[in-house]
Amino acid sequence: MKAAVDNKVRDIKAVWFEDGKVVMIDQRRLPHELVLTRFDDYMDVREAIRNMTVRGAPSIGAAAAYAMCLAALKGCDLDKAAADVQSARPTANDLFYAVRYMLDKLSGGADPVAAADGYARLTREKCEAIGRHGAELIEDGMKLMTHCNAGALATVDVGTALAPMRFAHDQGKRFFVYASETRPRLQGMQLTAWELGQEGIDHAIIPDGASAYYMSKGVDLIIVGADRIARNGDFANKIGTMDKAIVAKHFGIPFYVAAPVSTFDFATATGADIVIEQRPEEEVTEVAGTRIAPSGSKALNPSFDVTPAGLVTGFITEKGILKPEEIDRVMG
Structure with a gap:
């Protein structure tokens, strides 16, 4: 990067x-x-x-x-x-x-x-191959959206969700990216926006809760990363991903998941079997070490959610772009 x-x-x-x-x-x-x-x-x-x-x-x-x-x-x-x-x-x-x-x-x-x-x-x-395959989905003038950080910081170099954007930008395509802030750790604001800025890619940070608003105004393509993908195509990614997938389905916006085959867990049948990490409640109740939540109020802080395969348009992998029903092509 x-x-x-x-x-x-x-x-x-x-x-x-x-x-x-x-x-x-x-x-x-x-x-x-x-x-x-x-x-x-x-x-x-x-x-x-x-x-x-x-x-x-x-x-x-x-x-x-x-x-x-x-x-x-x-x-x-x-x-x-x-x-x-x-x-x-x-x-x-x-x-x-x-x-x-x-x-x-x-x-x-x-x-x-x-x-x-x-x-x-x-x-x-693998990320370079993901970038080459995914860049074909991006056209001049598009408005894209992503969530959390699936750029070079998250992938050693190049990125998964950001790889197609980097390759498309290097090809001379011009487009705009909505980067949701990604509460509570703010990876979208602090990391993804930083990477996009370093690459000179036009973007804006939006509150997580504004994603549906901007989709209603016109988003052409959503690309996110993944932390674990079950055999049936259900996948875990940063909390707030499933919200975007549901709204994207409503507005008919293509929703892609960029991930190497190493992220597929073929021993896990469905998303119901994925273990979801629960992070400390202080990540929600505090900002920079200062408590902002009312004293005595508890917080729940799942780090990930599981998006059903039926909401996914395709998986951008190093092997090519796969529909959920085509995942078995990369097994083994």
Whole structure:
């Protein structure tokens, strides 16, 4: 992704391995400052996943791969490390996929760094393919909408939902993007808008509750990411995604999900079987550490919701664009 570092625009990844340490952008500090954090213990990487220093299913997957890399380099019990890393967050399938990938590579004698770097490289290549396929859906003059952050920050580099927008923009297409703020952690406002701005893509931040209003005024295409996709096409994504899908169906707006095949969980039959992470209520009741909710009021804070497959127009994957009933084409 393009980012201003030391007053110079350069390409930078969301997470990588350098000089024996895992390096990642601290996404909690954006958009006000770009801070790089470094870890040399796999449990610290696990904590970075848990506390959302790193976010987005593919980037979480890459961070998990590098956590397993550190565990292997330090001679840790890999089965215990795998269980520790997988316990960081329950919903994103890429986390579990990456840990299984690394266990398989390491059991075969692979170099830990090469294996983890290979996983991250594959993630980028998949996102590039998603960008190429998805860009075909975008035409000059379109108004697009997205939710949460499914850009380069969430996917090591390039993005899933934002990848088609990046590729279309590079092709000279001009379009406008509504980026919903994404309460309560504000990933849409703080991360997606930051990425779109870095790329020079025209956009505006809107309150989550204004999404239906702007759809009623004219939105041509909605693209979101996903954290886990069940075998039947139901998918989990940031809370508020299902609202948009329902309204999009009402107004006849195409609704696409951009995700690599690693996000598909073929062992999970339907969305009813997806575990939804419940985040601390302070994320809702407080702003910058100051409580704004009435004393004594409780808050409920599911991090994700599950959108039924019947509301999805198609899945933009590295294998091409699939209708929900075509998912079995990428099984195995």
